[in-house]
Amino acid sequence: xxxxxxxxxxxxxxxxxxxxxxxxxxxxxxxxxxxxxxxxxxxxxxxxxxxxxxxxxxxxxxxxxxxxxxxxxxxxxxxxxxxxxxxxxxxxxxxxxxxxxxxxxxxxxxxxxxxxxxxxxxxxxxxxxxxxxxxxxxxxxxxxxxxxxxxxxxxxxxxxxxxxxxxxxxxxxxxxxxxxxxxxxxxxxxxxxxxxxxxxxxxxxxxxxxxxxxxxxxxxxxxxxxxxxxxxxxxxxxxxxxxxxxxxxxxxxxxx
Amino acid sequence: xxxxxxxxxxxxxxxxxxxxxxxxxxxxxxxxxxxxxxxxxxxxxxxxxxxxxxxxxxxxxxxxxxxxxxxxxxxxxxxxxxxxxxxxxxxxxxxxxxxxxxxxxxxxxxxxxxxxxxxxxxxxxxxxxxxxxxxxxxxxxxxxxxxxxxxxxxxxxxxxxxxxxxxxxxxxxxxxxxxxxxxxxxxxxxxxxxxxxxxxxxxxxxxxxxxxxxxxxxxxxxxxxxxxxxxxxxxxxxxxxxxxxxxxxxxxxxxxxxxxxxxxxxxxxxxxxxxxxxxxxxxxxxxxxxxxxxxxxxxxxxxxxxxxxxxx
Ligand SMILES: [Zn+2]
Numbered sequence: 001x002x003x004x005x006x007x008x009x010x011x012x013x014x015x016x017x018x019x020x021x022x023x024x025x026x027x028x029x030x031x032x033x034x035x036x037x038x039x040x041x042x043x044x045x046x047x048x049x050x051x052x053x054x055x056x057x058x059x060x061x062x063x064x065x066x067x068x069x070x071x072x073x074x075x076x077x078x079x080x081x082x083x084x085x086x087x088x089x090x091x092x093x094x095x096x097x098x099x100x101x102x103x104x105x106x107x108x109x110x111x112x113x114x115x116x117x118x119x120x121x122x123x124x125x126x127x128x129x130x131x132x133x134x135x136x137x138x139x140x141x142x143x144x145x146x147x148x149x150x151x152x153x154x155x156x157x158x159x160x161x162x163x164x165x166x167x168x169x170x171x172x173x174x175x176x177x178x179x180x181x182x183x184x185x186x187x188x189x190x191x192x193x194x195x196x197x198x199x200x201x202x203x204x205x206x207x208x209x210x211x212x213x214x215x216x217x218x219x220x221x222x223x224x225x226x227x228x229x230x231x232x233x234x235x236x237x238x239x240x241x242x243x244x245x246x247x248x249x250x251x252x253x254x255x256x
Numbered sequence: 257x258x259x260x261x262x263x264x265x266x267x268x269x270x271x272x273x274x275x276x277x278x279x280x281x282x283x284x285x286x287x288x289x290x291x292x293x294x295x296x297x298x299x300x301x302x303x304x305x306x307x308x309x310x311x312x313x314x315x316x317x318x319x320x321x322x323x324x325x326x327x328x329x330x331x332x333x334x335x336x337x338x339x340x341x342x343x344x345x346x347x348x349x350x351x352x353x354x355x356x357x358x359x360x361x362x363x364x365x366x367x368x369x370x371x372x373x374x375x376x377x378x379x380x381x382x383x384x385x386x387x388x389x390x391x392x393x394x395x396x397x398x399x400x401x402x403x404x405x406x407x408x409x410x411x412x413x414x415x416x417x418x419x420x421x422x423x424x425x426x427x428x429x430x431x432x433x434x435x436x437x438x439x440x441x442x443x444x445x446x447x448x449x450x451x452x453x454x455x456x457x458x459x460x461x462x463x464x465x466x467x468x469x470x471x472x473x474x475x476x477x478x479x480x481x482x483x484x485x486x487x488x489x490x491x492x493x494x495x496x497x498x499x500x501x502x503x504x505x506x507x508x509x510x511x512x513x514x515x516x517x518x519x520x521x522x523x524x525x526x527x528x529x530x531x532x533x534x535x536x537x538x539x540x541x542x543x544x545x546x547x548x549x550x551x552x553x554x555x556x557x558x559x560x561x562x563x564x565x566x567x568x
Contacts, residue, residue, distance in 0.1 A: 058527045065553045070526035109525040165566035167523070174523035181564050226560060228525040 016054075023053040031119040031135055035089040042094070043085050044123055044131045054078045055134025057086075057122050063114060066140040068222045071096075072109040073122040075134075076230075080127040081106035088138075088220065090118035092190055096220045104204070104212040109228030113188070113220050114140050164240060164252035168231075178204070178229045180240055180254055188219040199244045204229060207236035215242075277330055277399055279307045281338045286487050286495045287444035289315040291342060293326075293335060297457035297493055297542040300327070300358075305399030306392055307331065309358040312448060312489055313339050314441055317421030319348030323439060323448050324491075325362030325371075327392060329403040332362025348420035352408055353450030353491070354433045355380030356460075357388035363406035372410035374428055376435035381407055412437065427479065431469025432459075432491075440479060445486030447479055455493025455501035458538070458547035459508055461554045466513045473506045508538060512548075516555050520563035529556055 016024070029036035030051050040049060054077040063069040075081050084106060086096040096112050106124065114120075121135030166180035182199065189196025198219045204212040213229060231238075241251040283291035292312040300306050306327030314321040320339055325332045339347070352360040352373040360381055363371050373381070385405035393400045414428035425440040432451045439448040451460070452472050480488060480499040490501040519529045529552050538544050561568065 060527075060530055060549065062549075064550045068526075068553065068557070070530070072525060072527045109527065111526065160567075163566070165561070165564040167564050169523040172522060177523045179523060179525070179560075179564055181561065181566055183566075226526075226557075226564075 020053045023051075025051045031121075031137055033089045033119045039087060039089055039094070039121070043087060044133075047125075047129055047131050049123075049131045049133060052078070052124075052132035052134060055122050055124050055132050057120055057134050057136045059120050059136050059138050061137065061139060063138050063140045066114045068111045069114050069120075069138055069140075070109070070111050071120055072228070073107065073134075075106035075122065075124045075132070078106065078124055078126060078132055081124055082127055083125040084108070085123045085125075086112075086121065087123075088112065088114060088118045088120045090116055091220055093188060093219045095218045096120075097218055098216040100214040102211050102213060103206070103232075105230045105232060107228075107230040108213075108215070110225060111222035113186075113222055114138060116140055162244070162248055162250035164250060164254075166238075166240065166252070166254035168238065168254060168256045170256055176231045176233065178231060178238055178254060179226065180229075180252075181224060181226045182240075182250070183224055184244065186219065186221055186223045186225065190219075197244065197246060199225065199242060202227070202240060202242035205239045205241075207238075209239075212238065275302070275305070275398070277305065277401075279305060279326075279331055279334050281307075281331075281334050283313075283338055283342055284495075286312075286489060287441075287446045290441060290444045290446045290487075291315070291339075292489050292495060293338070294494060295358075295492065299543055299546055300392060300395035302395075302397040302399070304396075305330070306358055306361075306396040308492065310489055310491055310493075310495075311335060311359075311362070313342075314422060314444070314446075315343045315345060316348065316419065319346050319420035321348055321419055321422060321424070322350040322366065324353055324359040324450075325350055325366060327358040327361050327396065328400045329362065329364045330399060330401070332365025335362060336365050345420075350408075351412065351437070351439065352377055352381070353437045353439070353448065354435060355384065356433065356451060356463075357385070357392050359450070359491070360385075360408070361389060361392065361400075361403050361405070363408070364402075364404060367406055370410050371406065371408040372412045373408040374413075374435040374437050375411045376430075377433075377437070378408050378411060380434060381405065427475070429472035429475060431465050431467075431472040433463040434465075436472060438476060438479065442484055445484045447476070447485065447488050449476060449488055449490050449501070451491035452476055452505070453488065453490040453501040454505050454508075455490040455496060456504075456542060457492045458541045458544040459505050460547060461512075461551045464509075464554065466509050466555065469509055470506060473502050473509075477502045508541070511535065511538060512551055512555065513559075516552070516559035517562070520556065520559040526552065526556055526560075 056074040058072040085098050087094045117139040119135045124132045160183045163183040169177045184199050187194050187197040199217045202215045238254045243249040281293045295307045295309045298308050311326050312323040347369045350366045350371040355377045414426050417424045427438040429436045436452050477499050489495045
């Protein structure tokens with residue numbers, strides 16, 4: 001192995017397929033970002049860190065529309081996930097969101113605004129206090145015949161703020177999947193004259209009131225956010241509730 | 257600032273390639289007195305300088321009618337020289353078929369003659385022109401040097417247009433953008449389709465309303481069935497003597513919208529959709545992979561919204 005691992009990491013590696021175990025490392029950011037140590041200090045200070053291939057962050061290597069970059073975080077291969085922090089090293093607002101998969105698999109899809117080319121990372125804290133880190137580089141360049149996307153539905157939110165739509169899938173290849181869209185401008189506060197106005201918290205609970213997942217969202221999440229979750233069993237409706245930083249609250253039922 | 261940075265980056269790229277900024281425009285006579293400059297079926301690059309588009313001109317009795325002006329000032333200037341090598345008649349009119357940058361950013365080279373477009377195209381150029389130009393500076397580099405938006409000063413209406421002793425039929429359609437002008441030159445039988453039709457290249461969709469586009473294609477195909485029809489010049493790709501580019505564009509758009517709708521209905525996330533392989537029939541089209549990626553960004557959110565039961 002390239003880098004010396006701690007006893008805990010060696011024990012962990014023994015449980016993994018050899019290819020994945022070989023990719024485990026405690027030092028040397030695999031994405032070679034100049035801001036990694038800063039990120040580590042800000043989000044993971046004082047805790048053990050492992051770059052772990054079991055934390056999968058899927059995003060296009062080239063973002064055609066930097067206002068709506070799809071990101072999928074899948075840490076379901078990792079047992080005992082408590083918390084997931086998603087951040088983008090070179091974004092003006094680095095922190096994208098945090099989620100706590102309580103009674104749902106550690107899987108979340110969403111879209112994010114990126115200002116420039118940057119790593120997008122997920123740091124996953126397991127019950128033993130170790131942060132497992134995965135990520136991918138996203139380059140933001142223009143595309144052919146493409147414009148900065150037309151400000152789609154720009155005034156929509158004034159009448160339809162926090163309007164939720166969503167669905168669950170109980171059969172087919174995406175059985176157990178839940179997708180939700182919510183109308184919100186998600187203003188970053190970085191545009192002159194427009195104060196920060198964004199969703200801060202979304203909770204997903206099952207029909208019995210048991211929380212499946214708690215999500216803390218920040219300014220970089222894209223306008224009119226769309227989330228994709230995975231349930232272990234699609235069992236009845238899900239209640240989504242939350243609020244933005246101005247105290248506007250919502251509750252909605254996502255039927256099966 | 258952004259533009260400066262881009263310009264600097266491109267300066268480096270330009271030096272590497274030792275570019276002479278010559279588009280090597282060579283007119284192809286597609287009918288008597290009707291010529292086209294055929295662009296490459298590629299994406300914008302610092303190698304092609306944005307010469308990925310078709311432009312055209314008609315040598316009419318009393319002057320030259322130019323259809324679209326290309327992606328840059330340099331292109332417009334070189335186009336004008338290439339026209340002058342064919343005829344010494346003056347330019348009577350420049351027409352922009354729609355508000356996409358590769359079709360109007362050469363207007364500056366024709367600032368001394370009337371430039372015309374549909375009203376909505378003029379508005380679109382006024383609203384988005386600078387952002388488009390900045391995007392092309394980023395992709396095509398120093399080829400764009402000196403290029404600025406030159407608005408068409410005249411508004412065209414659908415119907416008959418008498419210009420330079422030629423009678424043109426203007427058909428106002430939409431779907432590729434909010435206003436797509438088709439020009440029918442009945443004297444030669446040439447139909448200038450603009451970007452409603454792509455030939456041998458995947459269509460672009462940044463401002464597309466696909467349902468409208470498909471309707472427009474039906475109308476356009478109707479025009480090619482008229483008695484005098486001789487040739488179709490698509491916005492991108494080779495001219496044809498039949499409606500093949502129309503059918504090809506329709507097939508792509510039909511597949512693309514169905515793919516978006518089905519993916520959204522099946523619960524796919526945007527990353528899942530991006531990861532899907534293209535059917536063989538479409539995968540072999542030039543720039544299919546990159547246009548598909550862009551189109552997912554343009555079209556999937558609406559399909560998703562519908563599948564999730566959100567109000568449009
Ligand atoms: Zn176009």
